[in-house]
Amino acid sequence: MDAAIVGGGPAGSLAAILLGKRYDVALFEEHQTPGFPVQCAGLISDNCYRKLKEYCNAKKALENRVKGAFFFSPSASVTLEGRGEAVVVERKLLDALLFERAAERADVFVKEKVKFYGFKIRTSLRELLAEKIIGADGVNSTVSRHFKFPKPGFFTAVQAEMRFEALDEEYVELYFGEKWSDSFFAYAIPLGDTARIGVVSRSNPMQYLKNLVEKHPSVSGRVKGSVIELNIGAIPERLVKFSKEKVALIGDSAGMVKPYTGGGLYYLLVAAEKLAESFPNLREYEKRYLSEMKNEYRFGYLVRKLYSFPDEKLEQLFSAMSDFDFAGVHMDSPSTLIRKVTDVSLRLLNRPSLAFYLLKNLI
Ligand SMILES: Cc1cc2nc3c(=O)[nH]c(=O)nc-3n(C[C@H](O)[C@H](O)[C@H](O)COP(=O)(O)OP(=O)(O)OC[C@H]3O[C@@H](n4cnc5c(N)ncnc54)[C@H](O)[C@@H]3O)c2cc1C
Structure with a gap:
């Protein structure tokens, strides 16, 4: 076997779709279906959506189109307007669509949590060796831990779907300031008469979310009723070294998210393409990814400093x-x-x- 991919989220599925064209690949997912529990607001750029459509029927997961964003100052007395085409997708469905496509190109094993014994892959049902191991197993990556990659660190995110009167249903809203997050921002992503309202922070995200919903001068009067769905997740803090001779990481396990939004889908999609171009040379994969993305991370970390x-x-x-x-x-x-x-x-x-x-x- 040329590659064993651990984790059937978007990073693992995209890697399997692209590598499976030319190589003998196995994909392991510990749950029955990937994308569960949902830990995503589903906001991606139009460009990312277009690329995803090349790899699966992403149209099926489309929930809303976005034309821009309102950025609120801490007191909400100043609102900036940014324009840009984006879409909101239902992540659970998108993950399932990508996983389905991966299953056409690779041997897929579900409900098989991977553990390691040296380089040997062990699940409850099998043991095998692969030429290369790809860790697409998220922010608490077993692959990263076992093969001693640096840890990306993380922020915590809490997101609640609630009834919400958006200022404009085609605009996402971002709320900055110490009362709404200690180090990041809070957001509302409209979906008709509801919104995904969330906070990313270093500590107490639930308390910040409560503050936002109850006290934010613009938000509090527009939130109606109680929480429809609540999700809690982690957002990696920084990109780490992610390749060794026989093992590499992709996606959250490597800290591949936009430092200034926490969005991971576009950055991991670029990584899957670089991995496929460079395979089986995993060092080359890291080199190519950094050559395209290094500046984006640099600028991204700079922008994120503003939030504190x-x-x-x-x-x-x-x-x-x-x-x-x-x-x-x-x-x-x-x-x-x-x-x-x-x-x-x-x-x-x-x-x-x-x-x-x-x-x-x-x-
Ligand atoms: C609240 C929140 C909102 C977000 N909003 C956005 C957004 O709007 N837009 C955006 O682009 N990104 C967003 N993100 C980030 C995005 O969700 C992640 O970057 C993305 O899911 C990373 O994909 P991944 O495949 O690397 O990891 P994951 O999606 O975490 O997938 C990892 C997979 O590996 C499996 N796994 C783990 N360990 C093992 C094992 N030992 N054996 C087998 N399988 C294993 C897991 O079951 C899982 O299916 C958000 C994140 C959070 C927390």
Whole structure:
């Protein structure tokens, strides 16, 4: 066997779909179906959706189309508007569709939790050896632990589906500030008359979510009724080294998420393509992925630093950026912000103390 892939989430299924074309591949999933329990808001860029449609019938999982985002300052007194095509997908269904396609190309084993004995793969039903092992087993990866890869660390996310009056059903809403998260942001992703309302934070996400729903000046009056569905999950904090000679990681196990949103689908999709291009050379896989994505991570970490600024500074920044035109900035590529350097610099010219604070704390 050329490759054994551990984990049948989107990273494992995409890797199996792409590698299974040319190699002898086995895919192991510990649950009966992947994508359960759901731990995703389902928001992906139009570009990511287009690419996913090449690999499965992703249209079936489409729930909503999004045209942009409203970014709320901590006090909600300033709202910025960003435009960009995106979609919301039902993750449980998307994972099932990808897994189904993977099963056409690879030997798939469900309800088989993988453990290791040296390089030997062990489940309750079989033992086998593979030339290469791919760890697509999520943020608590057994593969990563067993083969001593660095840990990506994680934030915690809590998400509740609730009835919600969106400002605009085609706009997601992002809420910044110390009261709504200690290190990230809170969000609402509209789905008709409900929304996925969530918080990503380092600690107490449930308390932050409660605050948001009960006290946020814009949100509290628009949430109706009680929680329809509640999900709790982890979001990796940083990309780690993810290749060795015989073993590599992909997806959350390697920390492959957009540092400034926690979205993982597009970054793991790029990784699956690089893995397939480079296989069986796993070092080359890491090299190619970094060559395409390194700058996106760098800019992404920079943007994420903003989320931990004190409310006072964030409020000033939002005021400075009011009417900022996000055209040309792509949600998957924070490096596209570079196109806006002149505009941002001009806005900061008459706010020297804020400009100094940004320089000191970002660079
Ligand atoms: C609340 C929340 C909201 C999110 N929202 C978005 C969003 O809007 N857009 C976006 O792009 N991303 C979002 N993400 C991130 C996204 O969900 C992840 O990046 C993505 O699921 C990672 O896919 P994966 O295949 O690497 O891991 P997973 O989806 O975690 O899949 C890992 C699979 O491995 C299996 N497994 C684990 N261990 C073993 C084992 N030992 N043997 C066999 N199988 C095993 C598990 O059962 C699982 O099926 C969100 C995450 C959270 C927590």
